[in-house]
Amino acid sequence: MNKILSELRKSLIENIDEKAKKGFQRYFKEKVKFYGLKTASVDKVGKKYFELLKNEDKNTIFELCEELLKSGYMEEAWIAANFADRLNKKYEPDDFKIFERWVEKYIDNWAECDTLCNHAVGTFVTMYPEYIDKLKTWTKSKNRWMKRASAVTLIIPARKGKFLKDIFQIADNLLTDTDDMVQKGYGWMLKAASQAHQKEVFEYVMRNKLIMPRTALRYAIEKMPQDLRKKCMQ
Numbered sequence: 001m002n003k004i005l006s007e008l009r010k011s012l013i014e015n016i017d018e019k020a021k022k023g024f025q026r027y028f029k030e031k032v033k034f035y036g037l038k039t040a041s042v043d044k045v046g047k048k049y050f051e052l053l054k055n056e057d058k059n060t061i062f063e064l065c066e067e068l069l070k071s072g073y074m075e076e077a078w079i080a081a082n083f084a085d086r087l088n089k090k091y092e093p094d095d096f097k098i099f100e101r102w103v104e105k106y107i108d109n110w111a112e113c114d115t116l117c118n119h120a121v122g123t124f125v126t127m128y129p130e131y132i133d134k135l136k137t138w139t140k141s142k143n144r145w146m147k148r149a150s151a152v153t154l155i156i157p158a159r160k161g162k163f164l165k166d167i168f169q170i171a172d173n174l175l176t177d178t179d180d181m182v183q184k185g186y187g188w189m190l191k192a193a194s195q196a197h198q199k200e201v202f203e204y205v206m207r208n209k210l211i212m213p214r215t216a217l218r219y220a221i222e223k224m225p226q227d228l229r230k231k232c233m234q
Contacts, residue, residue, distance in 0.1 A: 001064050008049045008068075012075055015041040024074075032109050034074040046079040050086055058090045062098055069106035077112040084120040091124050096131050099124060103138075107145045110181055117153040126157050132166045139173035147174060148185035158189055161196030168204055175208060180215055187219025194223050205232050 012035050021036025037045075053061055065080035084099075099121050107113045125131050138150035150170055157163050167189055174186045194201035205212065205220050209232055212220075221232045 001060065001067075004049060004052060005064060005067055008045065008079070009076075011045045011048070012037060012042075012073075015045060017041065027111070028109055030109055032074055032111075033072045037075050039078075042075045042078050043082070045075075046082045049079075050083055053083070054086075058087050061087060062095075066102070066106075069102055072106075072108075074109070074111065077106070078115050081112070081116040081120055084116070085123065088120065088123045088127075091127055093128055093131070095124060096128070096134060100134070100138075103146055103149045104141075104143060107149070109145075110148065110184075113145045113148050113185075114152050117149045118155050121149070121153045122156050125153060126162070129163070132163060136166070136170060136173065139170055144179050144181055147177065147179070147182045150174070151182075151186040151189040154189055155192045158192035159195050164193060164197050164200060167193050171204070175216075176211055176213070178213075180213075183213045183216040184219055187216035190216075190220035191222050194220070198224060198228075202228050202232070 016036045017038050018036070020038045021034070024034050024036055025032065053064070061083055065083050068076040068080040068083075080102075099116075102116065103113070103121075107116065125135065132154075135150045135153055138146040141147055151174060154163055154167055154170070158167055171186050171190055174182055177183060177186075190201050190204070201220065202224060205217060209217060217232060221229045224232070
């Protein structure tokens with residue numbers, strides 16, 4: 001594993017794009033650590049090394065993912081999230097503890113949070129929906145990324161019309177949070193849910209619009225028809 005990890009990092013360094021590197025930080029308010037690769041290059045490196053790992057057992061690959069996450073480099077976190085997602089057919093209930101630890105210990109920006117949670121964690125809770133109650137406990141965390149993760153984990157299921165009751169409960173828990181990263185996270189979750197449940201999400205926003213932060217509200221109604229958006233903004 002150490003050899004593969006070393007070679008993977010060497011490949012990332014070899015694929016640094018100076019133009020991408022110069023513009024990387026502008027997408028983040030907080031200071032982030034990165035090599036400076038285009039997304040397509042990161043995907044290419046990840047795909048190459050997963051091919052070398054695909055016959056390893058899941059726990060061995062998860063251990064490598066954790067080493068990647070520990071580095072703090074954005075591109076390594078993306079590859080870790082991709083590796084974890086590729087293992088989704090092997091997920092077991094105890095894997096939730098691993099994902100929870102990763103979010104709590106290593107995630108420190110919106111891109112890492114969304115890449116891991118939209119796919120790997122989202123797929124996990126779709127397979128094991130009883131763990132959505134665990135997501136709800138994340139809404140009470142002091143960690144802003146845990147709170148955001150509680151919402152963005154449900155983005156893809158929400159688009160498919162799943163878990164509406166749970167989505168509203170998570171939104172209720174985060175409703176007046178003052179952190180814009182959390183507001184954008186649950187607003188995005190509601191927007192995704194509106195694609196299958198427009199009426200219900202509209203009614204939810206109308207009930208809560210006087211206390212819902214404007215950032216969350218704007219995200220939530222973005223996909224709605226103009227007349228409904230106007231009512232929500234009044």
